[in-house]
Amino acid sequence: xxxxxxxxxxxxxxMGQEVTLRxxxxxxxxxxxxxRQTMMRGLELLIYFNNNVPIDDSGMPxxxxxxKMPNASFSTLKIQPSEPRDxxxxxxxxxxxxxxxxxxxxxxxxxxxx
Amino acid sequence: AQKITQTQPGMFVQEKEAVTLDCxxxxxxxxxxxxxxxxxxxxxxxxxxYQGSYDEQNATEGRYSLNFQKARKSANLVISASQLGDxxxxxxxxAGGSEKLVxxxxxKLTVNP
Numbered sequence: 130x131x132x133x134x135x136x137x138x139x140x141x142x143x144m145g146q147e148v149t150l151r152x153x154x155x156x157x158x159x160x161x162x163x164x165r166q167t168m169m170r171g172l173e174l175l176i177y178f179n180n181n182v183p184i185d186d187s188g189m190p191x192x193x194x195x196x197k198m199p200n201a202s203f204s205t206l207k208i209q210p211s212e213p214r215d216x217x218x219x220x221x222x223x224x225x226x227x228x229x230x231x232x233x234x235x236x237x238x239x240x241x242x243x
Numbered sequence: 244a245q246k247i248t249q250t251q252p253g254m255f256v257q258e259k260e261a262v263t264l265d266c267x268x269x270x271x272x273x274x275x276x277x278x279x280x281x282x283x284x285x286x287x288x289x290x291x292x293y294q295g296s297y298d299e300q301n302a303t304e305g306r307y308s309l310n311f312q313k314a315r316k317s318a319n320l321v322i323s324a325s326q327l328g329d330x331x332x333x334x335x336x337x338a339g340g341s342e343k344l345v346x347x348x349x350x351k352l353t354v355n356p
Contacts, residue, residue, distance in 0.1 A: 160342055172334065172346040185343060220288060228276050228338050231290035239286075 135221050135235035142242055147209040150238045152221030153202055162232065163196055163206050164220040172220075178204065211242045245270045247335050247347035255353045256325050263310070264320040264350060266335030272296075275339045277318040279309065282332040282349070294318060325354045 134153040142148050154161045162177040176186040181198045189196070193212070198204040208215055218239050224232040246269040256262040268277065279291040294302045294309045302309045310319040318337075322329055334349045 162344065171348045174343060174345065177343060179342070185341070218286065222288070222344070224342070224344075226342070228342055228344075229293045229295060231278065231293060232338075232344050233290065234280075234288035236287055 133221055133223050133233050133235035135219075135238050137238060138236060140238060140240045142211055142240070144212055144242055145210045147207065148211045148215075148240060148242075150206040150208075150219050150221075150240070152204045152206070152235060154204070154221070154223030155233055156202065157225070158223035158233075159226045160224045160232075161198060161204050162222040162224075163204070164222065164234075166218045166220060166237075167216075175206070208240075211240075213242045216240055216242050245272070245275075245337055245339055245343075245345045247337055247345055249335055249347035249350050251350045253351040253353065255355060258327060258354055258356050259324050261321060261323045262325055262352065264322070264333050264335075264352065266318045266320065266347060268316050268318060268335070268337050270337065270339055272339035275337055277309065277311070278336040278338070278344065279307070279318075279320045280334045280336060280346075281329075282334065283328075284331070288334075292320065322352075327354050327356060330354045 136151045163175040166172045175188045176196045178198045196206045218237045220237045222232045222234045248267045275296045277294045281289045292304045292307045294311045306323045308321045332349045334346050336346045338344045
């Protein structure tokens with residue numbers, strides 16, 4: 130398996146622009162998670178899905194953030210409009226229902242909003 | 244709510260020595276899992292080891308072992324025979340019944356030659 134695939138690896142955008150981050154989870158995994166990592170706040174869970182259904186979006190910072198999972202093999206995290214404080218590394222992770230096998234993380238997307 | 248506490252901001256260890264990274268947790272769930280992840284300077288998150296709350300034995304994976312003390316709510320990671328490649332950030336995390344994985348703030352380990 131190729132693991133969790135995220136794209137793009139790096140994104141630089143201007144304030145006010147729309148940004149879309151993409152994730153392909155490992156086939157067969159039931160859960161998908163979006164995390165944001167910053168020096169100040171560490172690793173924050175933004176939202177997670179179970180069988181493509183959003184379960185908990187309480188970590189989404191504000192209405193500018195939205196996430197979708199239209200099918201078991203694809204998810205997006207969208208920021209519109211983007212702001213400089215959104216600059217961070219965004220990770221996607223997926224896992225089986227039995228979490229003892231661990232949560233597999235993608236390589237992350239480093240977002241810079243200027 | 245779940246909470247993970249890692250109080251050591253950084254540690255230094257000599258190559259080939261063992262090192263213990265501390266982690267305490269708090270949860271109201273009866274069933275939960277504890278995880279350790281490694282994040283090298285390249286940025287990827289690497290899963291190291293898992294301990295279930297009902298597991299009677301401490302988990303081991305190669306040079307990694309987890310010292311699980313349920314009554315004290317601690318899940319310390321022990322790395323035996325440190326290698327230069329072990330230099331990285333280490334994160335303790337837990338997931339309860341909701342499968343929501345919550346991370347501690349991490350700690351930086353530096354292995355000196």
